[in-house]
Amino acid sequence: MILLNHYLVLSGILFAIGTAGVFLRRNLITILLSIEIMLNAVNITFVAAGRYHGSVDGQIITFFVMTVAAAEAAVGLAFVIALFRHRESLSPDAFTSLKW
Amino acid sequence: MQVIAFYILAGVAVLASLGVIGQRNPMHSVMLLIVAFGAFAGLYILLDAPFSAVTQIIIYAGAIMVLFLFVVMLLNAHTEDDMVPATIGPRTLKMGVLLSILLSGEMAWALTQIGQSAFSTDPGAISSISSVGHIGSVLYSTHAFAFEVTSILILVSMVGAVVIAGRPRRER
Numbered sequence: 001m002i003l004l005n006h007y008l009v010l011s012g013i014l015f016a017i018g019t020a021g022v023f024l025r026r027n028l029i030t031i032l033l034s035i036e037i038m039l040n041a042v043n044i045t046f047v048a049a050g051r052y053h054g055s056v057d058g059q060i061i062t063f064f065v066m067t068v069a070a071a072e073a074a075v076g077l078a079f080v081i082a083l084f085r086h087r088e089s090l091s092p093d094a095f096t097s098l099k100w
Numbered sequence: 101m102q103v104i105a106f107y108i109l110a111g112v113a114v115l116a117s118l119g120v121i122g123q124r125n126p127m128h129s130v131m132l133l134i135v136a137f138g139a140f141a142g143l144y145i146l147l148d149a150p151f152s153a154v155t156q157i158i159i160y161a162g163a164i165m166v167l168f169l170f171v172v173m174l175l176n177a178h179t180e181d182d183m184v185p186a187t188i189g190p191r192t193l194k195m196g197v198l199l200s201i202l203l204s205g206e207m208a209w210a211l212t213q214i215g216q217s218a219f220s221t222d223p224g225a226i227s228s229i230s231s232v233g234h235i236g237s238v239l240y241s242t243h244a245f246a247f248e249v250t251s252i253l254i255l256v257s258m259v260g261a262v263v264i265a266g267r268p269r270r271e272r
Contacts, residue, residue, distance in 0.1 A: 021121035023196030
């Protein structure tokens with residue numbers, strides 16, 4: 001018998017993996033991929049909660065999250081391309097001009 | 101049957117996600133993330149959400165990951181990053197591990213606060229939430245404003261991506 005709790009635990013594990021990726025990796029593309037993992041972990045929570053409450057709102061907000069993720073990926077990758085053109089590097093440590 | 105499918109799909113999702121953040125080569129990370137998205141789609145089907153499963157495959161695995169693959173191939177930077185080992189300092193590493201553990205602890209605490217919640221097995225409720233027609237009618241009535249705003253968001257991000265990644269002005 002699979003309970004709502006199983007899906008929440010799975011989503012928590014995946015979100016933690018995504019967070020660890022953002023904190024620990026030094027590659028802009030991998031960081032963006034980790035953000036996608038976090039967004040998907042949240043999506044699982046929404047769909048499971050919608051199934052639990054018997055409403056379609058969970059699936060609808062999943063749809064919106066996917067749309068925002070597509071927009072975010074487009075703009076984020078455009079930034080990656082622009083930054084790579086300037087510094088020839090993908091490491092976030094190369095882009096510290098705005099750091100005080 | 102459902103229990104076995106859940107554990108297989110969850111295991112694939114977790115292992116593939118761990119692989120994504122463990123790979124040195126971004127190309128392998130993207131491929132593993134596509135595997136993880138396939139497992140997510142399977143989980144959505146287990147949750148009686150075929151619409152979400154199909155959009156997961158079409159939008160995420162089909163469109164967003166292809167975008168990532170294009171950029172990885174375009175920049176062709178993996179060889180360079182392999183040569184210069186992109187390590188992070190011990191202080192940053194300590195902070196990152198600490199924050200991740202803190203977040204996991206918080207979520208584990210929050211998850212212990214909820215009781216055992218079983219899904220309903222009422223076939224009427226299941227067919228109502230898995231119906232794409234029902235999703236569409238709710239999306240275009242209750243959430244019509246959010247839907248329209250999303251189209252503006254897409255337009256702005258499209259123009260923004262072109263402006264940001266476009267050729268620098270002095271080269272024209």
